[in-house]
Amino acid sequence: MKTLITVILAILFVSNTAVAQKKMETVVYQTSAQCGMCKTTIEKELALTGGIKSAELDNETKQLRVTFKTRRINEAKIKEIVANLGYDVDNVKGNQENYKKLPACCKKAEDR
Ligand SMILES: [Cu+2]
Known part of the structure; x- marks a missing residue:
C-alpha cells in the first residue's frame, strides 16, 4: 500500500512539473499604434x-x-491593459477617453 501511494505521488509530481514548465505563452496582437511613442x-x-x-x-x-x-x-487582461491606454488591440476597442488624451502623432490618421 505504501509503495502504491509513493508511485502515485511520484506520477503526480512528474506530470505537475511537466505542466508547470509549459506555463509560458507568446501571443501576437494587432494594435492601432502609430509611432515610436506608442511603442514606448x-x-x-x-x-x-x-x-x-x-x-x-x-x-x-x-x-x-x-x-x-x-x-x-x-490574454483578456493583457488586452484590457493595452485598450485602457487608448489603443485598439485585436477585437477590443481602445478606451476612448484615454485615446483622446494621446498626442496627435499617436492618433489614427483619420483623427489627426
Ligand atoms: Cu504614438
Whole structure:
C-alpha cells in the first residue's frame, strides 16, 4: 500500500512539473499604434505588469508580441491593459477617453 501511494505521488509530481514548465505563452496582437511613442507607452506599461516576461511592438506591422506566464496573467487582461491606454488591440476597442488624451502623432490618421 505504501509503495502504491509513493508511485502515485511520484506520477503526480512528474506530470505537475511537466505542466508547470509549459506555463509560458507568446501571443501576437494587432494594435492601432502609430509611432515610436506608442511603442514606448505600450511596452513600458506591460513591462510594469506582473506576469509579463516580454512585450515588443513592431513599428512596421503595429503588431504586439507578448510573452507571459499563464498562471499569473491571461490574454483578456493583457488586452484590457493595452485598450485602457487608448489603443485598439485585436477585437477590443481602445478606451476612448484615454485615446483622446494621446498626442496627435499617436492618433489614427483619420483623427489627426
Ligand atoms: Cu504614438
